[in-house]
Amino acid sequence: xxxAVKLAYLGTGYYxxxxxxxxxxxxxxxxxxxxxxxxxKTPSKARYSAAGRTDRGVHALCQVIAFDTxxxxxxxxxxxxxxxxxxxxxxxxxxxKDFNARRSALEREYRxxxxxxxxDVSRIKEALPVLPGTHDFKNFVNVEKGKSTxxxxxxxxxxxxxxxxxxxxxxxxxxxxxxxxxxxxxxxIGKGERDKEWLVKMLDGTLSESLQPLDAHGLILKDVKYxxxxxxxxxxxxxxxxxxxxxxFMSHEIAAKMLEEIERGMQ
Numbered sequence: 001x002x003x004a005v006k007l008a009y010l011g012t013g014y015y016x017x018x019x020x021x022x023x024x025x026x027x028x029x030x031x032x033x034x035x036x037x038x039x040x041k042t043p044s045k046a047r048y049s050a051a052g053r054t055d056r057g058v059h060a061l062c063q064v065i066a067f068d069t070x071x072x073x074x075x076x077x078x079x080x081x082x083x084x085x086x087x088x089x090x091x092x093x094x095x096x097k098d099f100n101a102r103r104s105a106l107e108r109e110y111r112x113x114x115x116x117x118x119x120d121v122s123r124i125k126e127a128l129p130v131l132p133g134t135h136d137f138k139n140f141v142n143v144e145k146g147k148s149t150x151x152x153x154x155x156x157x158x159x160x161x162x163x164x165x166x167x168x169x170x171x172x173x174x175x176x177x178x179x180x181x182x183x184x185x186x187x188x189i190g191k192g193e194r195d196k197e198w199l200v201k202m203l204d205g206t207l208s209e210s211l212q213p214l215d216a217h218g219l220i221l222k223d224v225k226y227x228x229x230x231x232x233x234x235x236x237x238x239x240x241x242x243x244x245x246x247x248x249f250m251s252h253e254i255a256a257k258m259l260e261e262i263e264r265g266m267q
Contacts, residue, residue: 002047002099003075004066006091006231008241009059010248012217013086016056017063026054026087030065033083037074040067049101051224052108052174057216062223066101077237086248088241091231099229107154109170109223112183112214116165119190124158124165127189127196130203131156131169131182139202139209140182141175149175158186165190168222180213187214 007030015023019031027050031043040046051064069075077089098104131153138149154170167183185202188194201207 001072002066002068002095002097003072004064004093004095004099004101004229005077005089007063007087007089008061009063009087011054011057011059017054029084029087033080036083037079038071039069039074051101051105052221054221055216058219060221063221064101064224066095066099077234081237081241090238090241091233093229093231095229104226106225106227107170107172108174109168110174110179111220111222112167112179113218114165114167114183114187115163116160117163119165119187120192121158121160121165121190123192124186124190127199128156128158130196130200135203136205137175137178140211141178144176147175151175177213179219180216181211183214184211
């Protein structure tokens with residue numbers, strides 16, 4: 001039986017998704033849980049795959065893994081969550097034998113959360129329409145040898161809530177640091193240091209400029225779409241996860257309020 005599992009995680013405290021010897025990673029924790037529960041014996045024999053490899057500090061709402069198992073009960077979200085910390089499995093699906101979490105994906109969507117105080121959102125919105133379509137994103141990625149830098153951006157949007165700006169982008173594929181460098185470009189535009197015409201030239205290759213990617217902690221893998229996959233929500237696992245997430249939210253909210261109080265008092 002081949003199973004796909006959908007999960008969320010808080011990237012803080014993990015050295016990225018991909019397994020690294022001696023380092024706490026999301027994948028390392030997941031594979032250990034699958035083995036300890038008896039869901040898989042070895043990842044290669046189970047034909048394990050993952051939708052994407054998020055960097056250190058990057059979060060996920062919809063990471064997807066897939067694997068073969070002879071023990072489906074041990075593969076369910078509620079079983080996995082008993083072995084995990086700040087990683088929450090909440091849905092599963094039985095998929096075809098050829099399903100691959102990475103290669104079978106039609107598109108992925110990311111959100112970058114940007115502190116927007118002092119930025120002109122109207123300038124960012126004016127520049128956004130040049131991003132959709134197939135472009136060479138070599139100016140917006142850390143180029144990896146042998147990998148094409150062509151990507152088809154399906155849609156982009158930006159919205160503002162208070163002092164925060166949310167930038168959403170969906171594409172057929174993403175490359176290393178691509179979203180964080182695009183977000184850096186949009187921040188420059190919002191600050192008035194660059195404009196829409198500059199972004200056009202960066203995309204068509206008539207201009208080359210090195211961009212520093214924005215902080216990883218503002219990035220979340222928001223969604224991964226597949227054809228003909230019907231997800232089953234594990235209600236128990238989801239509800240327990242929401243309880244834990246709410247507790248984490250409250251503790252971080254208190255810390256943020258304390259920092260705000262200290263900031264005000266020192267001015």
